[in-house]
Amino acid sequence: MTKGFGATSTTDDVLAGRNLKGKRVLVTGVSAGLGVETARALAAHGAQVVGAARDLAKAEQATAQVRAQAANGGGLDLIELDLASLKSVRGCADALVADGRRFDVVIANAGVMRTPFGHTADGFETQFGTNHLGHFVLVNRIASLIAPGGRLVNVASSGHRYSDVDLDDPNFERAPYDPMVAYGRSKTANILFAVEFDRRHKARGVRATALHPGGIKTELDRHMAPGELDNLVGQINAQLATAGQPPFQFKTIPQGAATSVWAAVVAPAEDVGGHYCENCQVSDITEGAISPVSPGVRPYALDPEHAKALWARSEKMVGER
Template sequence: MLKQQAKPLTKQVPIDSGFGPRTTAQEVLGNQNLKGKIAIITGGYSGLGLEATRVLAEAGATVIVPARTREKAEAALKDLPNIELETLDLSDPQSINAFTQRFLASSRPLHILINAAGIMAVPLKRDSRGFESHFATNHLGHFQLTAGLWPALKQANGARVISMSSRGHRMSGIDFADPNYHHRDYDKWMAYGQSKTANALFAVELDKRGKADNVRAFAVHPGTIVTDLARHLSDEELKAMGALDERGQRRIMEYNHETKTIPEGAATIVWCAISEQLKGKGGVYCENVDIAEINPVNSPTPGVRPWAMDLKDAERLWTLSEELTGTTFDI
């Protein structure tokens, strides 16, 4: 469901950061020393999340990586410093609560929360509550996780929350009448698109509510990168995207401002997490290491679509998320 009328943020304007689509996460970080900073990165053991984990950890930050598949995470992270491996299943409310309680028991502040884990274009599947899996994992799980960690985010006095969106948000707004596909025909791309719009709207409302406690939120589109996120796509789908070579092997697609390597794709994530250029800012959608433009519904250009920045829908989604998860923020 695409919205034609929306009231988006007026602060959604590029700031000419000096970086660009070929900038890497390491270049964004530069020589910054992050010793004493604590980060949690969901999905931090594969793809873009792993690159963000590596860059932040090697700069001195303590990075906590919660994983559903612990053995896979251990193998990916074994050579990195300053890593704490944890257990978390974003589709399981009890697992989320147990993780947040363990972290809060450590009495540590949380300076950076990067909600990078996600699924894309999977067949119809529901969690134990009956929620559609994209909406449940990509949005509701992170909503509940962030709520549980809120005391530690406030304690940091300058925390940032990064919500991983995607240009996939262009495929769908939020169907508030049936977000979990109980009454409409299931479409895996529309379901993915809805969850990515939800990620962007979550950043809008979280920033509005959190800035009084010096917690700022950002939505990120990292670019198009062929990672493990695409594991559910068929060879035919990958070929249509230009992601298979003539031998049927996955490859980096032709370079442009959209397609990136993993170090380039992680750049906007890291920029939103640590850059002084964004001090005092928040609630915006970022891509190519800058704040993105708002572009019309049918525009062929990059940027964020109005429905993913809609203030009323952001508030409406927040209320719905509280109702569905039984979670409220201590704000």
């Protein structure tokens, strides 16, 4: 296990002295927040990054620093991907397959949080459809491009603790819609997808991991009312104070993206494969993990049988195997 990195480590701390020349990395969601910084750090250390975005004009602007800081053979190409449309997802995957170049790492980073009730182009609840099913189709279609020794990194969230996936009612057709529960479901699905992908691909040397990046001020709270995030943090801090714990602190964007690059190219694959990481370390979420907003153990998120069941349900939903 690599040592010496933690909650305050930045992308550049984690990659210091690393030469990523020759590595090819796909990062989804490079038009804002953590995806931009993940791409910047990797390209600055020599990786060839393919950045996927639904709004290419926005991504072009947002990644100016990625291109400016690319070094040692590193660079960035953009590709269009709308995870809320399986037509777009399949188009993106088909283009990557037709291109044929291998990937060393795929970082499934893009996501939405606490959206109002709505559906993707294919009729899936927006957060489950975008955060999980879109990535599920994309990654499975390009899985054969991930070279032996490569890995899949799913950017999940500690928000997984808000909810298990309801395999009988993934679209909130029966249960009343709750935007945070829907986010939790999609993030639990990100973790379970990594667990089952890891099981299916590790024999050929491809591993998968999921992670929580920390709490970072990005565009992720765009669907929350003004002040809602600060109120939530206030409630969390009140609970932490009652429990005698230090207050919650936001990470900077380079600190938030650090766990992604650590899991992608620094941590030994056998350490992170099939696991959930946080603060540039493997984190055992099955053993007494406590969240101030949703206390308790959440054994379902790494459960291999549950991961298989979600995989089968997801295949059925998107109509492909």
